[in-house]
Amino acid sequence: MSDDNQRPDYDAELQRIADYVLSAPTPSAEAWETARYCLMDTLGCGLLALRFPECTKHLGPLVPGTQVPHGARVPGTPFCLDPVKAAFDIGTAVRWLDYNDTWLAAEWGHPSDNLGAILAVADHLSQQRTARGEAPLTMDAVLQAMIMAHEIQGVLALDNSFNRVGLDHVVLVKVASTAVSAWLMGADREQLLSALSHAFVDGQSLRTYRHAPNAGSRKSWAAGDAASRGVRLADMALRGEMGIPGALSAPQWGFYDVAFSHTNRDLATKPEGERRFSFQRELGCHVMENVLFKIAFPAEFHAQTACEAAMTLHPDVAGRLDEIERIELVTHESAVRIIAKSGPLANPADRDHCLQYMVAVPLIFGALEAEHYEDDFHAAHPEIDRLRERMQVVEEPRYSADYLDPDKRSIANAVQVFFTDGSRSEKVEVEYPVGHRRRREEGIPLLVEKFTRHLATRFPPRQADAILAQCESTGALEGTPVHRFMDQWRI
Numbered sequence: 001m002s003d004d005n006q007r008p009d010y011d012a013e014l015q016r017i018a019d020y021v022l023s024a025p026t027p028s029a030e031a032w033e034t035a036r037y038c039l040m041d042t043l044g045c046g047l048l049a050l051r052f053p054e055c056t057k058h059l060g061p062l063v064p065g066t067q068v069p070h071g072a073r074v075p076g077t078p079f080c081l082d083p084v085k086a087a088f089d090i091g092t093a094v095r096w097l098d099y100n101d102t103w104l105a106a107e108w109g110h111p112s113d114n115l116g117a118i119l120a121v122a123d124h125l126s127q128q129r130t131a132r133g134e135a136p137l138t139m140d141a142v143l144q145a146m147i148m149a150h151e152i153q154g155v156l157a158l159d160n161s162f163n164r165v166g167l168d169h170v171v172l173v174k175v176a177s178t179a180v181s182a183w184l185m186g187a188d189r190e191q192l193l194s195a196l197s198h199a200f201v202d203g204q205s206l207r208t209y210r211h212a213p214n215a216g217s218r219k220s221w222a223a224g225d226a227a228s229r230g231v232r233l234a235d236m237a238l239r240g241e242m243g244i245p246g247a248l249s250a251p252q253w254g255f256y257d258v259a260f261s262h263t264n265r266d267l268a269t270k271p272e273g274e275r276r277f278s279f280q281r282e283l284g285c286h287v288m289e290n291v292l293f294k295i296a297f298p299a300e301f302h303a304q305t306a307c308e309a310a311m312t313l314h315p316d317v318a319g320r321l322d323e324i325e326r327i328e329l330v331t332h333e334s335a336v337r338i339i340a341k342s343g344p345l346a347n348p349a350d351r352d353h354c355l356q357y358m359v360a361v362p363l364i365f366g367a368l369e370a371e372h373y374e375d376d377f378h379a380a381h382p383e384i385d386r387l388r389e390r391m392q393v394v395e396e397p398r399y400s401a402d403y404l405d406p407d408k409r410s411i412a413n414a415v416q417v418f419f420t421d422g423s424r425s426e427k428v429e430v431e432y433p434v435g436h437r438r439r440r441e442e443g444i445p446l447l448v449e450k451f452t453r454h455l456a457t458r459f460p461p462r463q464a465d466a467i468l469a470q471c472e473s474t475g476a477l478e479g480t481p482v483h484r485f486m487d488q489w490r491i
Contacts, residue, residue: 010193011248013277014200017152017175018192020283021183027147031285033474035143038101038150040471041293041447042112043489044454045100046093047076048370051457054348055096058221059089070127072120075489076458083120087177087231091116091224097370098220098352101435102292102301103150104334104403104411107157109169111287113223114149117177117230118142119486121184126482136481137184143478145180147288152176154287158406159278163338165260168205170226175199177230185238194243198233200255201247212341215350249276280406290409293435295446298370302335303358305430306413310362312428313415317363321383323419327391329359330414330429332399340393348373359415360387402431411436448472458491 009015027035049055060079061068072086073079079089091113094100100112119142126136153176162169178199182192205226209218237243248255256276297307306329317324331340341354351357351373362368364383371377378384399412414429434443451471455464467488470476477485 008245010197010243010245013248013279014193014196014245016279016283017179017196018189020152021148021179021192022189024144024148024183025284027144027285028289031147031288032143034288034291035146035150036471036474036477037293037444037447038112038146038288038291039115039143040451042094042100042115043075044451045095045097046090047454047458048099049093049096050076052096052370054217055093055220058092058224061085070124070131072123073486073490075119075486076491078491081120083124084228084232084235086120086123087116088221088224088228089116090119091173091227092221093224095223096220097298098300099294099298099370102294103154103157103287104292104301104409105154105158106161106404107163107169107172108301108334108338109153109157109172110223111150111153111176111291112146113170113173114153114177114180114227114230115146116224116227117181118145118149118184119482120228121181121231121234122482123486125184130481130483136483138478139480139482139485140478141184142482145184147285148183149176149180150287150291151283151285152179154291155279155281155283156277158280162260163207166207167259168207168210168222170222171200171204173223173226174202174230174233177227178233179230181231181234182237185234187234187238190243191237193245194241195234195237197244197247198236198241199230201244202229202233204259209349210353211338212343212350213346215353216347217349219349219353290437292411292433292437293443293447295435295443295450296433297358297362297368298352299358299368300339300353301433302332302339302411303355303413304433304435305411306331306335306355306359306415307362307368308430308433309413309415309428310359311366311368312430313417313425314363314366316425317417318366320419321364321387323421324387324390324417325420326418327359327363327387328414328416328418328427329355329391329393330396330399330416330427331355331393332403332412333395334400334403335413336393336395342388345378348375351378354388355393356388356391357384359391360384363387363415363417399431409436463488 071080074089130136153172178195182195339355345351402408402410410431412431416427417425
């Protein structure tokens with residue numbers, strides 16, 4: 001260990017992220033349009049989650065009755081909160097049902113988790129500016145922040161697997177939320193670097209709560225927690241909190257040595273100076289352009305195509321459940337590793353991350369809805385677990401390769417049912433889910449239908465129609481002050 005107390009420059013990776021955010025590059029037309037649909041879909045997912053008491057018990061002020069001047073609103077609720085708690089509430093709601101967009105690479109995650117931080121900060125700042133007689137923030141800043149947050153989280157995930165060392169992907173939510181929150185607050189370069197450095201030295205979440213036998217509801221609020229922490233760290237940096245330049249690379253004490261390199265075989269074999277994050281591509285707007293929407297099912301994304309295959313088989317299988325001898329699920333390595341489960345499933349969070357459960361339900365019922373993970377539904381239908389016991393999960397090497405291929409990024413699954421009389425169903429293979437970029441033309445109308453359904457769960461028709469009309473009009477949305485946009489989402 002060096003005894004040199006010369007303060008270093010900020011780690012190059014932190015500078016790279018900061019310079020990207022401060023340049024606020026002009027996104028492609030495709031990224032801009034996709035961001036608008038992403039905004040709609042993410043907020044709609046949050047509205048649907050408000051039907052579940054296990055979600056809503058986490059929402060609202062920590063001290064009941066608290067009044068916050070120019071507080072940020074939580075869509076679909078009457079809450080008006082400080083930006084840190086609002087980021088938690090919005091982020092928790094949009095993530096609760098595992099129905100918001102997804103990014104799959106070396107690391108998995110949900111880039112729209114950052115919307116909690118973005119909307120909370122933007123709403124609060126827009127109200128403050130208006131109160132001072134200044135121009136408010138407009139929704140184009142929200143869309144720009146979404147594109148940048150998606151890019152930071154997604155590009156860091158391309159080659160750098162946090163899950164393999166036991167860390168949860170929400171570390172990337174915290175980093176991205178910190179960066180764009182600081183940008184919205186008007187941070188200069190030093191403040192932005194300070195905020196980012198604190199995001200990496202902050203306590204990091206373990207993945208314990210995402211995996212059997214400890215899977216539980218924390219996975220549904222962990223991203224909201226990370227987004228709110230991003231807002232807090234950005235605020236501290238704007239107040240002058242000094243940064244930690246070697247947050248990543250400091251020998252023994254930095255993120256690489258403490259949390260990444262020592263247990264990451266790929267990094268541990270490299271010389272000390274090369275133990276750094278890999279950036280597969282320059283930061284731009286690639287992630288928003290290619291993001292995966294969960295359109296058809298509220299299910300962990302590695303199972304989306306398996307659910308679609310099961311839905312296709314439902315008409316031929318539903319009447320012969322007692323005749324099933326076995327079911328073959330052919331999938332990719334990531335699905336085998338994180339969502340293939342046998343044995344008892346303890347709670348809804350356990351079930352919506354079980355490949356076999358997510359296939360059994362649409363095979364039997366021809367649908368997969370959020371309510372199908374609840375304890376009462378599971379207890380009422382023992383046939384689901386009987387079907388799970390007959391399933392065999394097999395990895396197909398081609399699926400695994402195409403999953404990692406940057407030109408494909410497929411999420412392939414195949415399902416085939418074998419009966420006791422020797423007959424079998426067709427083998428239904430689905431390589432790209434309806435939310436994939438390769439199926440955008442088919443998927444976007446379905447996404448708008450999903451959004452419309454979710455609006456109807458919370459708002460009367462006139463209010464829902466006004467929100468939909470504004471969101472569908474790019475010109476009308478971009479120039480709308482953020483606080484006026486958020487006004488429409490209150491009940």
